[in-house]
Amino acid sequence: MTSQPASTTYPPTGELAPTPQTTLLIRNVRPYGEGEPVDIRISDGHIVEIGADIAATTDTVIDGGGQILLPGLVDIHVHLREPGREDTETILTGSQAAAAGGFTAVFTMANTNPVCDQPIIAESVWAKGQRYGICDVHPIGSITQGLAGTTLTEFGMMRQSAAKVRMFSDDGMCVANPLLMRRAVEYAAGEDVLLAQHCEEPTLTDGACAHEGAIAGKLGLRGWPRVAEEAIVARDAILARDYAGRVHICHASTAGTVELVKFAKDRDMPVTAEVTPHHLLLDDRRLETFDGVNRVNPPLREQSDTAALQQALLDGTIDCVATDHAPHGQEDKACEFNLARPGMLGLETSLAIIAKLFIETGKADWRFVAKVMSENPAKIVRLPGHGRPIAVGEPANLCIVSDNQTWTVDGQALHSKASNTPYEAMEFGCKVTHTILRGRVTYDNGTPADPRA
Ligand SMILES: [Zn+2]
Numbered sequence: 503m504t505s506q507p508a509s510t511t512y513p514p515t516g517e518l519a520p521t522p523q524t525t526l527l528i529r530n531v532r533p534y535g536e537g538e539p540v541d542i543r544i545s546d547g548h549i550v551e552i553g554a555d556i557a558a559t560t561d562t563v564i565d566g567g568g569q570i571l572l573p574g575l576v577d578i579h580v581h582l583r584e585p586g587r588e589d590t591e592t593i594l595t596g597s598q599a600a601a602a603g604g605f606t607a608v609f610t611m612a613n614t615n616p617v618c619d620q621p622i623i624a625e626s627v628w629a630k631g632q633r634y635g636i637c638d639v640h641p642i643g644s645i646t647q648g649l650a651g652t653t654l655t656e657f658g659m660m661r662q663s664a665a666k667v668r669m670f671s672d673d674g675m676c677v678a679n680p681l682l683m684r685r686a687v688e689y690a691a692g693e694d695v696l697l698a699q700h701c702e703e704p705t706l707t708d709g710a711c712a713h714e715g716a717i718a719g720k721l722g723l724r725g726w727p728r729v730a731e732e733a734i735v736a737r738d739a740i741l742a743r744d745y746a747g748r749v750h751i752c753h754a755s756t757a758g759t760v761e762l763v764k765f766a767k768d769r770d771m772p773v774t775a776e777v778t779p780h781h782l783l784l785d786d787r788r789l790e791t792f793d794g795v796n797r798v799n800p801p802l803r804e805q806s807d808t809a810a811l812q813q814a815l816l817d818g819t820i821d822c823v824a825t826d827h828a829p830h831g832q833e834d835k836a837c838e839f840n841l842a843r844p845g846m847l848g849l850e851t852s853l854a855i856i857a858k859l860f861i862e863t864g865k866a867d868w869r870f871v872a873k874v875m876s877e878n879p880a881k882i883v884r885l886p887g888h889g890r891p892i893a894v895g896e897p898a899n900l901c902i903v904s905d906n907q908t909w910t911v912d913g914q915a916l917h918s919k920a921s922n923t924p925y926e927a928m929e930f931g932c933k934v935t936h937t938i939l940r941g942r943v944t945y946d947n948g949t950p951a952d953p954r955a
Pocket of ligand 1 (some may be wrong): 799
């Protein structure tokens with residue numbers, strides 16, 4: 503009789519992998535960047551003491567250097583490419599990139615090969631993440647089988663699997679058929695799962711690769727108009743209202759989407775929305791270089807859109823930041839602009855961008871960052887154990903951020919397997935120095951943890 507390999511049997515119940523029985527003392531950190539520095543003692547994966555000058559009786563001591571302590575970040579929109587494109591990213595390298603960015607939980611999209619449209623695939627993604635122990639990797643199930651947009655997947659079976667799938671999306675593709683989306687919303691309501699929609703009416707974006715505007719016109723690039731996004735946002739908000747399923751708007755990119763989400767929220771429709779760091783920071787002037795690294799879907803828009811998106815994140819119309827981390831190989835990016843695959847890396851630069859836009863400008867504080875990058879995303883997917891307050895008794899999912907460490911982005915030096923960052927050679931003023939997942943140090947000053955044995 504042969505025993506099954508650990509990779510297929512672990513974790514059998516869908517629970518989290520056991521917490522290592524080590525203790526950790528974090529010295530000299532300021533929770534949320536406020537007040538005098540404190541020490542934090544962690545045991546059995548939880549915060550057990552917060553105070554000044556705690557005695558070092560622990561296995562490991564970290565010196566926080568007086569820096570900012572935040573709850574571990576949560577990203578509800580990444581692409582880790584496993585299974586199918588392990589040449590560009592894997593669950594391991596994606597977990598390490600996530601830890602380097604301050605994340606303790608990520609949700610990985612279903613558009614892998616094979617598509618994550620059944621429990622066995624979701625369970626294998628979940629089990630690998632837990633075995634490595636560097637970041638909680640939650641699989642997102644597809645809404646339709648094979649992302650084909652014709653037949654719904656079994657939300658209930660995936661919800662009840664060891665992976666406990668709590669979010670479904672055909673991201674990369676829009677569930678465009680209104681009757682199918684209506685059925686999905688009804689099914690999601692019954693199973694209490696979240697539907698994340700990639701809002702793109704496909705008949706309006708056929709062959710498009712850039713925001714429809716003056717710059718695309720001048721460059722001769724086929725335009726992707728705002729209405730293609732906004733038409734689906736409006737439709738799905740009304741479906742959510744009428745059939746009581748929770749709908750989440752992926753990567754909001756236009757000022758009109760902001761108005762529609764506000765309209766929906768003002769009327770208590772069960773709608774939430776995310777925005778990516780690149781749609782907050784970059785605009786379509788980037789396209790002048792024809793560099794495929796700037797191709798993304800939805801496309802980079804205009805300055806009036808980035809301004810509206812920034813304001814919407816500040817005032818709570820948009821709930822959270824999600825990176826849409828999308829690794830691609832050189833062969834898929836270093837080609838004609840309209841042939842480049844859409845997508846950009848995001849995990850390792852997102853916190854620096856949010857700090858640049860909101861902290862360094864004085865528009866917001868670190869409590870705001872904790873809210874939009876940890877607390878709100880965890881709430882949207884109803885994820886226990888993450889996005890929690892920094893307090894005694896809470897799970898020790900944390901990151902330490904230095905706000906006086908200038909660094910320059912070097913795609914080759916990122917921990918992701920790919921290097922398609924649009925921020926190459928840009929300088930930022932904030933950097934994650936440590937990440938801690940249930941008491942385990944998963945990132946330490948430039949070095950992500952190795953997978954747990
Ligand atoms: Zn998408």
